[in-house]
Amino acid sequence: MKSNKKIQHLFLSLVVLVGFSSLAQDISVHDPVIIKQKDTYYLYCTGRGISVFSSKDLKNWKKEPAIFKEKPVWADSVAADFKNHIWAPDISFHNNTYYLYYSVSAFGKNTSAIGVVTNVTLNANDPNYEWVDHGIVVQSYPNRDEWNAIDSNLIIDENNTPWLSFGSFWDGIKMVKLNSDLLSIAQPEEWYAIAKRKNTPLSGGSSAIEAPFIFKKNGFYYLFTSWDLCCKGKDSTYKIAVGRATSVTGPYVDRDGNLLSQGGGTILAKGDENFFGVGHNSAYTFDGVDYLVYHGYDAKQNGKSVLVIKELKWDADFWPYL
Numbered sequence: 484m485k486s487n488k489k490i491q492h493l494f495l496s497l498v499v500l501v502g503f504s505s506l507a508q509d510i511s512v513h514d515p516v517i518i519k520q521k522d523t524y525y526l527y528c529t530g531r532g533i534s535v536f537s538s539k540d541l542k543n544w545k546k547e548p549a550i551f552k553e554k555p556v557w558a559d560s561v562a563a564d565f566k567n568h569i570w571a572p573d574i575s576f577h578n579n580t581y582y583l584y585y586s587v588s589a590f591g592k593n594t595s596a597i598g599v600v601t602n603v604t605l606n607a608n609d610p611n612y613e614w615v616d617h618g619i620v621v622q623s624y625p626n627r628d629e630w631n632a633i634d635s636n637l638i639i640d641e642n643n644t645p646w647l648s649f650g651s652f653w654d655g656i657k658m659v660k661l662n663s664d665l666l667s668i669a670q671p672e673e674w675y676a677i678a679k680r681k682n683t684p685l686s687g688g689s690s691a692i693e694a695p696f697i698f699k700k701n702g703f704y705y706l707f708t709s710w711d712l713c714c715k716g717k718d719s720t721y722k723i724a725v726g727r728a729t730s731v732t733g734p735y736v737d738r739d740g741n742l743l744s745q746g747g748g749t750i751l752a753k754g755d756e757n758f759f760g761v762g763h764n765s766a767y768t769f770d771g772v773d774y775l776v777y778h779g780y781d782a783k784q785n786g787k788s789v790l791v792i793k794e795l796k797w798d799a800d801f802w803p804y805l
Contacts, residue, residue: 510536510544512778512790513714514571514634514694514763517541518581518605524769525605526790527572528778533585541769541792548607550600550614555587557618561596562589571634571694571763577645581605582665584620584647586633593631593653596622599666617666620647621659629654634763637665638697638704640731648677648706651693655679655744656708658732675732676744678708683746692724698766700773701801703727706735706743707751707775709762716786721760723777724748725803738802752777752805759786766795773797775805 513529525547526536532549554567570586581602588595600616623632635649645665650656656678660669681690694709705727711720726735726743734742741747754760758779765776773795780786793805 510790511788512536513788515776515778515790516572516574516765517767517774517776518574518576519769520576520605523606525574527574527583529568529570529572531567531569533569533572533583541774544790550583550585551616555598555616555618557596557598558587561587561619561622562594573636573765575637577639577665579603582637583614584635584637586635588631588633592625593623593628594625595632596620597632597635597647597649620661620666621649621668630657634694636696636765637661638699638731640704644731646731648695648697650678650695652681652690654681655690655692656695656706677733677735678706678726678743678748680710680746683744685741685746694763696765697731700768701797703729703801704731704735705766705803706733707764707766708743708748709764710748710750711760713760713762714788715760716780716788717759717782719760719780719786720754721762721780722753723751723762723764723775725751727802738800749802751775751803754780757782758791761791775803 515528517526524538528534532551535547536544537547538544554565558565573584575582584599596619599620600614602614604612621632631651631653633651635647638646645661646658647661648658658675658677660673662669680686680692691711692708696707698705707725710722710724713721726737728735737747737749752761761779767774775793775795777791778788779791781789795803
């Protein structure tokens, strides 16, 4: 009888482990990011006014109010006749405040800007709940900039210095130092080019790189990026690549020692029998477990974009794998 109970307990433990190693939910998202406040996870993703979901277990998600009921007041000055479909949010908690960066752009153009909005709570039922928009942090202009101000990610380095990485296609992924208020670019300006694929020896001439996310772990900064084509359903070729550096500003190298600034990158996840393509990831540690969060174009649903959460593991050389 005792051995049967032990077997049952072992079986249940294995079910729990399997459940947490890969959590795929049937909510349609693009570019998901997650943060935990108290006992609740909040997910933000591309959508009208920025889409929001909440969950107690990373499995069952409840729709929450969008952040912007109306488009940001400055949006039309960047992308004419903007429809309030806001891209690629990035959420973090600093200075007892939640900072959410977001992108306003026109598809396929670098007519773009990254804005930031803040709140003291993520619970929409809290009387103190109010998103305050602080406007543009960084902006790209056609015929001036060979980079694109979308897909931002905030990282605070070991010296407590804030950096914003961003970029999509064009001349690759950029990084700029921010002021301590996290609302503006620090002066004098300090910029870095940390990853690119365009016109590099390893890229085959492709410029398809975007969606940087930097995760500090094992004494390294890991730079995740997404390669190739998103947003095409069953024709999507999206995949996730990674490199690492000992300094937040680089140089970042892949597992074979290739510079990410010269087209390098180790593929971490790509399309398979379950997903046509996967990408635009974020990475977190929740309750001692590391997770990779991204969207995948579901093969069983004709390429519908769904949320995927997988446990992020590390090999003996401190390289990530799923």
